Amino acid sequence: MALSISEVSFEHHRTALGIGESAPRISWRFDGHVSDWWQSAYDIEVNRGGHTQTFHSNSSDSVLVPWPGEPLESGEEATVRVRSFCPHRHANTAWSEPVTVEPGLLTPEDWQNAEAIVSDRETEVNATHRPIYFRKDFSLDEEVLSARLYITALGLYEARLNGQRVGDRVLAPGWQSYNHRHEYNTYNVTDLIQRGENAISITVGEGWYAGRLAWLGSRNIWGDTLGVLSLLSVTTANGTRTFIPSDDTWQSSTGPIISSEIYDGEVYDSTQEIQGWDSPGFNATGWFGTHAVKFNKTVLAAPDAPPVQRIKERKLENVFSSASGKTVLDFGQNLVGWLRVRVKGPKGSSISFIHTEVMENGEVATRPLRTAKATDNITLSGADQEWEPSFTFHGFRYVQVDGWPEETELNTNSITAIVVNTDMEETGYFHCSNPLLNKLHENIIWSMRGNFLSIPTDCPQRDERLGWTGDIHAFARTANFIYNTAGFLRGWLKDAYKEQLENNYAPPYVVPNMLGVNPARSIWGDVIVAVPWDLFQTYGDEAMLREQYPGAQAWIDKGVLRNEVNLWNRSAEQFGDWLDPLAPPDSPGEATTSSSLVSDAYLIHSTELLANISSYLSLSENAEKYARDRTNLTRLFQSAWISKNGTVANETQTGLTLPLYFNLFAKPEHYTSAAIRLTNIIAQNKYKVGTGFAGTHILGHALSKYDEADTFYKMLLNEEVPGWLYQVIMNGTTTWERWDSMLPNGSINPGEMTSFNHYAVGSVGSWMHENIGGLSPAEPGWRRFNVDVRPGGGLTSAEARFLSPYGLVQAKWVIVDGGKKKGCDELFKLAVTVPANSEAIVSLPGQPVRGRSRESSVVVRSGVHHFERCLT
Incomplete structure (x- = not known):
């Protein structure tokens, strides 16, 4: 080829x-x-x-x-x-x-005289904002050569030109820290503009900008009025450029969308539809005017991430009756998005759709939603109609339908689930001989899809859906393999740094920050160092690393609350090993490992990463300083937490994993004995997970580092709770917030925080990619990468693929009977694909086949390479 x-x-x-x-x-x-x-x-x-x-x-x-x-x-x-x-x-x-x-438009001046406009219609400031419809007619005297629409909103927008929808973005412009970085979008609308009369029309909903957010019910966090800022730039055949800006010549009104809220869903009244409102020549008698509001154009930014879009469609799998006789739809997959409804029914009749992730006691389970209604309501027009909500989304597998009309059959033709997420390129693939592990990996992907919607959220269904920094800290290494997150996380990290500067140099718990100033906490704060480092390992983007460097420095130098010896202040509140399996359902922070030990360990790790980052950026003095700091802090950690014989103050799975993985022991023999003690603790726990946020994402890597991959295989394959496959055998189709979000008897965990779509525990994906699949970067950007398969767990084959910056990387292996000719009972056969302009370091398990493959490690350049080794 x-x-x-x-x-x-x-x-x-x-x-x-x-x-x-x-x-x-x-x-x-x-x-x-x-x-x-x-x-x-x-x-x-x-x-x-x-x-x-x-x-x-x-x-x-x-x-x-x-x-x-x-x-x-x-x-x-x-x-x-x-x-x-x-x-x-x-x-x-x-x-x-x-x-x-x-x-796009690179300076504020490029926006010409476009202004952010709002409706003259009076609204209630502290209530739900009814979406606003904006429009303007304009005419062009020449043939159109090209046209661009630059647009953003105080809220979320959908734009139309001459009755046609502009682009395929949804929930645009997404969620940012609007005071610091307010994204606009650019569209090629040449084919939608015509010589003569034209009309531009835009609908704006409250979205995250002015809508209710979080469990406290806060709203209007970035603004209390819905508006639009747009500039239509048209070049005609004679070379003339005409600008149609948003200004006070526009008109505004309300329409059929009565409300459309992130948590509560959309209320749509088809009887209030306005025919022709988005077309030229519409009679806007009775509409309101508009006026300009103050808007800082210096915060306008083009997106780094791909757009949020409709990605997939999911067919209805089953329609059944609940225990109380309600009609329930089952789409067979917990997903994020909304319904597309094709229906005809009596004019003025209404249908409601309640979205939930699971069933409990034969009914749709709404308790985990907390105060989120997650309900869409449509009032019918009397004619055939197709409808989707505009400015909301839901996390759901099941939908309770009330009021469905007899005139339309409820089936796959009338109801479809639309899957929505940021349209990142899918770059990773994993498959092995164990179908339960394959299902686990599929669940990890579905949870990532659902929670990578504009920002990396914790969950997509309840009254939260926030950019929790601890979650993405744990999951980034996995995420970067599955999808191309380079632009997505780069944009989010820009917000994280800006929010950090307003939070006493500590990254807030959530980004964008809508919780106000909050105190520094480890792991969540360490995101500003760890996620840029993980991104750099995958994409080799030194410019991204450089723009995040001030935030990493600010966190280590100023943000961490230190005690008299420079470790974490013992009085600082910490999330610690959040969601330790032994923590009470109503107190997820009560971990079995000291939060101070956890915080000190992460401080040392982040200091080491900062030294590494400084070195890559050729900041040699800083690299030396942070390396010295790391050495000094390690000695202090040993004094505080490790006895002279190498025993850790908290001999738990997390308490041992952190010093093993972060290299915090004083003597080589301490590592050997600590690894043995960790495996013993795991065995005594019947190979069940005993780690929370601090330990779970590195537990498997720590065991593999000390040649204990077999122990982690036993944990990974354990089907009891707490464990990854428990969720699979309980018919989970995404990864859960709690190991036991659903109890073995089918009831829901009584804790207030019980989501069935959280990606944090899916961080095990990185171990699967790197140990079962064998693939990891050997240097930033994958120009050199490792192929180091750790066979085990009874697996007989596996394949991992990664679309690297250089091309397709692949490792595919199988274990077969070697037979007498090969001289071994189990023969490990490996095929490695290396893309052009890169090379692989292939490490081989087992013993050489007679006369062949005598080296246990070999460097190969581009092409397809085959290897064989005897395992037994």
Whole structure:
């Protein structure tokens, strides 16, 4: 298969319309299995306004290479092609397919005289905000050559031009720390504009900006009025540019959406639909005017992340009656999104849809939702109609339907579940010979999908859905394998840093922060160091690491509350090993491991990571300083928590995992004995999980580090609670907040916090990828990667794939009968795929096959490589 360039991207954008960079870095992946191929040079061809330049570079770099020419201007389109060279001329690639890139509006001045406008209609400040409909007619005298719509909202928006929906984003512009970074979106609307009369129309709902958030019921956190800011830029055939800005010439009204709230759902009255309101020439008599409000355009930013979109459709699997006779829909999968309804019924009649994750006692289980209603209500028009909510979403598998009309059959044609999440590229794949582990991995993916909706949330169903920093700290290593999170987490981290500066240099518990100033806490605060480091390991983005460096420094130098010897202040409140399985249902922070021990261990780890980051950024003095700090803090930790014979003050699974994984013991023999004690504790606990947030995501890695992968296999395969497969055999289709969110008898855990869609315990995915699948980066960005399979757990085969910045990485293995010819009972056969311009370090288990594969570790370059080893 000839080598080709499969994809060209800019920064971390696969679709580069309206990006925020004027000189975006360029990356390309390779496709094809060419042996030992290494790039020696590349050409980048850039076409700007019909003028083409080719830039040559004698470099092996193919990821995030510098923009070769002059920076682009706002709205300037360029077309780019790339080709790569290697020392063997015949193996050079052809030119890639041309890809376009176009910045959005890079300065406040580029917005011309567009203003943020709101309706003149009076509203109740402390009540639910009814969505507002905005519109404006305009005319064009010439044929349209091109048109762009730049838009954001004080709330969430849907835009239309001449009766047609603009783009396929939903819940736009998403959720950001709006005071610091308020995203706008760019659309190519050339095909929607016409010569003559036109109309632009926009609906705005409250969303996160002004809606109710969290269990305290706070609302209007960033603003108390719904509005829109937009600029339509049209270039006509004669070269003239016409701007249609949002200003006080627009009109406004209300419409059929009575309310649409994040937690409570949407109320839609079809009898109040306004025919033609989004088309030219509409008679807007009776509509309200609009007026401008103060808006800081310096916080406007193009998105780093892909858009939130409708990703999948899920067919209805079953319709049944609840214990009380209610009609219930089952979609067979706990998902995040909403329903699409096709229905006809009597005019004025109403249907309600109550969304829940599970059933309990034969009824839809609403108690875990707490104060969230998660209910949509539609009043019918009397005609055939299709409806989806606009500004809400739900976490659900089951839906109770009340009021469904007899005129329409309730089936797969009338009801469909729409899966919604940020449209990240799926990069990871895992499969093995154990179907329960495959189901667990599938559940991990579904939980990530549902909780990566604009920001990384804790859960998607109850009155919370917040960007808890501790959760993503635990899960980032897994997330970065499954999906391309480079842009998604980069944008969120920008908000985290800004929020940190307003919270006494400590990252708040949730980002965006709607809880007010809160005290520093370990693990949750350590996110500002650990997540940039995890991102750097996967994508090798030094620019991202550099922009996050001040936040990492601020946390370690100023944010941590220290005692007299520079460890954590013992009086500081901590979440600690949150959701330790032995913690009471009503007190998830009461862990069996001291929160101070946990906090001190993470402080040392974060200090070490900061030293490593400083080194990668060539800040040698800082690297030396933080390395010294790490050494000094380790001695203090040993004095506080480890006896002279190496015993830890808390000999728990977490209490031993942290010093083992973070290298906190004083002597080599202490590690050996501590690893033995940890495995003994696990065995005594019948191989059940005994860790919470602090220990779970690194427990397996710690055991593998000390050659105890077999112990973790026994934990992973344990089907009793607390354990990962318990959730699978209890028919979970996502990962749960608590190990026993559902009790063995089918009842729901009595704790107030009981979600069936949390990704934190799915952090075990990273162990599965790296030990069963065998894949991990050997250096930041995957130019060199490890293939180190740890067979065990009775598995006879597995396959892991990762779409790295260089191309497809794959490890596929099987255990077969070696037979007399091979001289072994169990023969381990491994196939490794290495993409062009990268190399793999392959470590092989077992003993060499007679006369072959005598090395236990080998470095290979691009191509497909096969290995065999005797296991027994």
